[in-house]
Amino acid sequence: MRKENSTNAINEQFLFQVCELNSAISMVSGRWKCQIVFSISQGYNRFHLLKRKLPKISEQVLGRQLKELETHAIIVKRELPETVPVGIEYVLTNKGLDLIPILEGLCNWGKVYTGGKEISVRLTS
Amino acid sequence: MRKENSTNAINEQFLFQVCELNSAISMVSGRWKCQIVFSISQGYNRFHLLKRKLPKISEQVLGRQLKELETHAIIVKRELPETVPVGIEYVLTNKGLDLIPILEGLCNWGKVYTGGKEISVRLTS
């Protein structure tokens, strides 16, 4: 799926070395990822709950996104005891928890500049 | 280039309505975008300066990314007076300036969790 030596992959690596910002961005960009993290933090922490919250996502895509978030150590799976069959819960790691305020900041930024059509520049002279 | 009625495009719109977070993310994700914004804020505010700072980017790709940042009103072009031929400078709008601290936060988050392999979860019980 990933070509190790494509220009694209090389450029990605290059950017990762320029600044951690770029690796951070790459972990949170993706169609559903941020929204999933946010939803988990709001208590929609199980597969079926997420499915209900985001009706347009397909189960397959949801599963994939969850797995990616797991490999980036933003969430972890946890088996719920006393459930038959074993229920599974998604929990934010510290890494994931620390991401929340940043996402809130981004969200706010988005709200302030909705539409984003008005251009304003602070004058320096 | 964009299919208006693809599932992908529809899902994108859906997410935009769920939360501004998603539109915010879509404005900053993209191979070079964040790094360009950051570099402009550091004073690499002209086409050739950016090219030199990010040697791996091609001129065409750079041009495209700059245009996208412009349509999102994160930067604006400005003609430098007293230059022949007209020199062009890129300036962060207020929207762009307000983005910087958020990007710094993300960058920091990236630095704290480098590698991102250690999984730690705060215990609630």
Next chain:
DNA sequence: CTATGGACTAACAATTTTGTTCGTTATTGC
């Protein structure tokens, strides 16, 4: 015994993003 809910995975196709090739305008340096 069939249907339903929960939690997925693999393989493939559609769409989107990223990079490449070629070309433009205009000016200064040699």
Next chain:
DNA sequence: GCAATAACGAACAAAATTGTTAGTCCATAG
């Protein structure tokens, strides 16, 4: 006159992401 620098645009190709189809396993409800 010829090359180089600055600042791009269009069209096309390669690669990556996103969505779809099909199917798994287990357990409880009816």
